[in-house]
Amino acid sequence: MSLLEVSISLSFFLGLVFLAYVCILVRGFVKAKPERPGDPGELDWHFVIPCRDEQAVIGGTLAYLESTFPEAHLWVIDDASGDDTAAIVAERAARNPRIHLLERKLPDARKGKGAALNHGYREISRHVGDSELRARTIVVVVDADGRPSANMLELCAGPDAFADQAVGAVQVEVRMVNRDVQRPLPGKGPLANKFAAMLARMQDIEFRGPISAMQIIRRRTGTVNMGGNGQMNRLTALDSIAGETAEPWGNALLEDFELGLRLMLAGWRTAYSRGSWVDQEALWSLPPLVVQRTRWAQGSMQCLRYLPRVWGSPCFSTAGFLEILYFMLRPWVQVVGSIVYVIPLAVFAFNAAAYRDFMAGFLANGGLLLMFAYGVVGIAEFAIWGWFYRSRCEPGVTRRSAVYYGLSVALYSVLNYVIAWRAFGRFVSGRGSWKKTKRNSELAGARAPAVGAVTK
Template structure:
């Protein structure tokens, strides 16, 4: 209706929203990658061709940065104990305690992601004289991932260790590796690629396979060299239950010490300088940044799990409250305990109209055809330019008056009609709404209760043949009307729709008429009525057919105004939160409900969609599909229940799955736009929907739509 001067709607937040969703997806993906760390040993491509013979028959320490491989062995009577898959908060300290007790040193090949999780253990390893090497960042098989991923795994691990210890590592133990004799050609090529970044590969002479938990004696036997030979021994301090490893180590060290063996690190064992060199400031800073990125990603993932849990719990609780309240409402209105007196006093119907030529004739004709004994219809033409007033005047219908005024907005038109009305009971109707013959009669019967100040009717979508119309039809029946039954029972109805609502004249005069300082004048007015001490109820049998938006653009404009206006009204009536009288029910029940389910949860919906996309990428599809089907089934049952309450056919339920893929996103993006508009202080102008007259045609051809 009225047009207000407004600044251009903000746009930058869409880029920020996309960027935020991308960052969230990246963080969730990164967290999924670093938490999907497994243990164990043994190559997955055991049937691949073997590595060159010079490597498989040589020593376990391999330098591969030159055309000719260089292999080194551990000298006799020296054992280089090596531990993979750590650090582990339970088993690594126990391994370190055993080593310290027996004055032995070892080399720990650490998983980079676990380094960031337990930096204190990494510092202890280094402080107690042990050597540190790389076991990749997420314990992936280097030969089974793309080259960029393999390079990233090594770089991230080196960076993580540098951030924690201030040292850079060069030794590399490829995950799922074992002795040199089991090295395959793909694994060998992966090690050559790693040598290009300065890594020295360390395999094993003896693999105890403690990840299989063969028993303490078997581990001790597998770790013991024969005939005084030196060896690199592969063990594990993480990746699973390592109790047998700890027990075997405590038995192995004193036994081999008595036999003349010395336990040392890999570098010292081959007589090489320390493999760990001081890291530069840039490497340390990068490591610290990587650690905090991993920690932040973990926090975000945990927060998303909490958010989804809370959202699911709230959704189920909301559904339970809606169902219980709906049953109470149905029991009360359909099987009343006592017969209330009939209301048949004069009623004035006020129709504000601005450029409603497409539907105004059908609207007025349906009102005049009402089966109500004393009815006047007042059409307030608010400066229309399409001949709306002339159409009504040419109809020459008895009991219909036309009032013209300069364009001043819908609230002003309604107030003009209120002042001109002769009756004490007033029905406010949009200019695109069509009533059934019994609608007015059913609507005003609630005024038999002197505490009722206003009554909401049952708005239905007439143009529901297309998919968008079906989605809105489901929304009206499920979201709006189920909520209104609940609001009625809880006595906190926040909105009487502009399409159909009845008021006592004294109520409207008592609250100074229809307010004009918000874009949701119907919500604002209803809240004022509640806070004035009057009851607001819902009449399911008073049906009004309205023309819903027929395009996504029109839907966006309508819901944008509704959402923004609702937030204006909520802010305007925020003091109801502190009220103890009639307004307290609105403050204690209605406003928190609107805040949670119409603002907060929709604002969180983009993050939920990102989590769904993350699920498609990282979670088992079977689990994801089962969860989606379960939620869809719950929604379908809710929709079926609401449709049956409204005596509607169940046919539109087939469109429900598609509603989740398009319509839901439009609705939460509307909330995002509205919140941003409110935060930046823009004043949203009226967004008028272009009428096609389709609703009138549909109602004429199928008046009940059932």
């Protein structure tokens, strides 16, 4: 077979697989049932907030958590911040004994989020001690700008989550708190503001649409992924994988996914709550977004080393293995896909220029209809999330906006191929440093962080 024939065959096969996957996601998303609530008083809640240079947001986050979850302990891990993060936390800790400041110093600090979380685990472990309290202690990971919904503990204490003793971890839905901001960059022009606002909306649709749908399907396959924000872990589950070094979190750049894998390999179930959520800031600029997503994609590549253990583990069903396999291979498939999709287009463009009469005949005899159908299906696979976003997430969105958002999602998805190549380049070159994503407040001309005191 020629290179063109191979690329066309592969692109057709990958297109069919993705279409089938989208159909499965949509069906699960539409038929998802709400979680049942429980009594949060049956459990002890410890929030862990890793911080590095978070003076712009940490004060508001602590104020929100104090007022919304007054019975919870708040553990702030300052990872050698160069600003006033530690001072802000220390001032609040002096007034509230349930706020704890854990300061990490160089050269031991700034070694990634996993290392900071392991430090928090060890401190909480010492605080709880070797008592029956360990079995009822829940460690909640929240970003420095995180705003968990007020019903989060209630739903996560329910029979679909930690009331089931087999559940070792729960992930809640992630939403973008600044999704409705119209002028995120007041110091810039209308086009820059429209782009920034749309970028934030795309991230909200992404997490509440396809990512949430994936997590709902993973409930059935038993492979719910953990995220970096709104992640909850039973302390005894962390104990089971911590080992002699007392480090339940690994060193992969996608430390949250790696943690979930390790828990599942240890026999724990993971759960997902869509009825509760955590609000966080969406990024208003492409460069920090690309840096963030590159880290995630590279972390997924790093976790490929776990695949033989997942294959041989009795803790995973066939469907569970296939779901994990798909997630791990996705950035690799995107690298391949960016090649096999481009080759037919390039050949077609060349033939259209070099053999105009032949191409005109091809288009007139059904070729144009075939290309149109292929384009419609390829765009619709992504654009459909604009409609579901309106019907299932934001009913106030107009039909026109839903169409606009859907088409934008299709364009936004192209970014994944750029990210996959950047992650691939870093992976093969051995670059594995953990780079913190800059917040909106650090961008020139950006408005203050849009993290309100009340989650709706």
